[in-house]
Amino acid sequence: MKTAVVVFPGTNRERDAATALKAVTGTAAHMLWHGDSELPQGLDLVVLPGGFSYGDYLRCGAMAARSPIMSAIKQAAERGVKVLGICNGFQILCESGLLPGVLQHNVRPKFRCHTVNLRVETTNSSFTNLYAQGQVINVPIAHGEGNYFADAQTLSQLEGDDRVAFRYCTDAGDITVQANPNGALNNIAGILNAQRNVLGMMPHPENHIFAEQGCVDGKALFESILAA
Amino acid sequence: MLKARVIVTLKPSVLDPQGKAIEGALQHMGQGTASSIRQGKVFDIVLNHNDKAKAEAEVRTMCTELLANTLMENFTIQILD
Numbered sequence: 001m002k003t004a005v006v007v008f009p010g011t012n013r014e015r016d017a018a019t020a021l022k023a024v025t026g027t028a029a030h031m032l033w034h035g036d037s038e039l040p041q042g043l044d045l046v047v048l049p050g051g052f053s054y055g056d057y058l059r060c061g062a063m064a065a066r067s068p069i070m071s072a073i074k075q076a077a078e079r080g081v082k083v084l085g086i087c088n089g090f091q092i093l094c095e096s097g098l099l100p101g102v103l104q105h106n107v108r109p110k111f112r113c114h115t116v117n118l119r120v121e122t123t124n125s126s127f128t129n130l131y132a133q134g135q136v137i138n139v140p141i142a143h144g145e146g147n148y149f150a151d152a153q154t155l156s157q158l159e160g161d162d163r164v165a166f167r168y169c170t171d172a173g174d175i176t177v178q179a180n181p182n183g184a185l186n187n188i189a190g191i192l193n194a195q196r197n198v199l200g201m202m203p204h205p206e207n208h209i210f211a212e213q214g215c216v217d218g219k220a221l222f223e224s225i226l227a228a
Numbered sequence: 229m230l231k232a233r234v235i236v237t238l239k240p241s242v243l244d245p246q247g248k249a250i251e252g253a254l255q256h257m258g259q260g261t262a263s264s265i266r267q268g269k270v271f272d273i274v275l276n277h278n279d280k281a282k283a284e285a286e287v288r289t290m291c292t293e294l295l296a297n298t299l300m301e302n303f304t305i306q307i308l309d
Contacts, residue, residue: 062297101299102297102300104242105245149242149299150299
């Protein structure tokens with residue numbers, strides 16, 4: 001599988017993403033720069049990793065979403081290339097219009113850095129096909145702006161089309177206000193585009209890959225992409 | 229040369245945690261009359277021509293394409309001499 005990781009000025013999780021991809025696919029990911037205007041030929045997956053692209057100037061993800069590489073990524077996504085945006089990558093996908101909605105400041109204005117439980121809401125995607133429906137997985141978060149918001153019509157479309165991939169939940173898999181770290185609507189932690197080949201999520205599955213990280217629940221996400 | 233000023237504010241329906249925190253700080257400082265604070269942004273833009281109608285249209289495009297995220301923000305444009 002041919003993969004790439006995009007680096008913007010201020011990205012800081014590119015090595016985490018690249019390490020996870022190498023571990024799962026066995027091949028090193030191409031590292032791409034925000035100023036590139038073309039993607040490598042025959043790419044299967046592009047990852048927009050976490051960090052603080054452009055120092056979160058203007059709005060988180062806003063500047064990165066308008067950088068040259070994003071035009072190429074939009075075209076690739078239309079052709080069916082898979083795109084995974086993690087944390088700042090999710091913010092960039094929303095700002096670029098590849099995913100609907102926006103990530104606002106956490107409802108309590110605090111940077112949240114800890115692990116959370118996520119309930120797998122759909123297995124009907126290239127990113128979640130190896131999980132079980134309703135499975136609870138443990139994945140870290142690290143963000144100040146992860147409060148997912150969309151207008152009522154968009155939200156009902158996401159829910160109705162089975163496009164919510166993950167929700168914040170309790171150990172038992174219950175969707176509660178207490179389990180929601182940032183105030184996201186309907187406890188949404190990750191969503192898919194209509195074609196189901198673009199996933200944006202605030203939590204970091206790439207940081208729960210190896211046993212020494214304390215948990216390997218994130219690995220199946222990357223294995224799902226490989227299996228798709 | 230024309231100057232434009234763009235003011236971007238969060239929509240009233242959108243929660244503003246930063247504004248809330250600032251409001252709390254003001255109250256701790258004894259400024260109890262500040263009952264609501266909403267934080268926004270101001271952009272001052274200099275345009276290289278003198279056509280006001282054209283300026284208005286250009287700045288509107290700048291707003292919708294970059295300066296504001298209209299899902300959660302409103303913007304107002306002032307064209308100044």
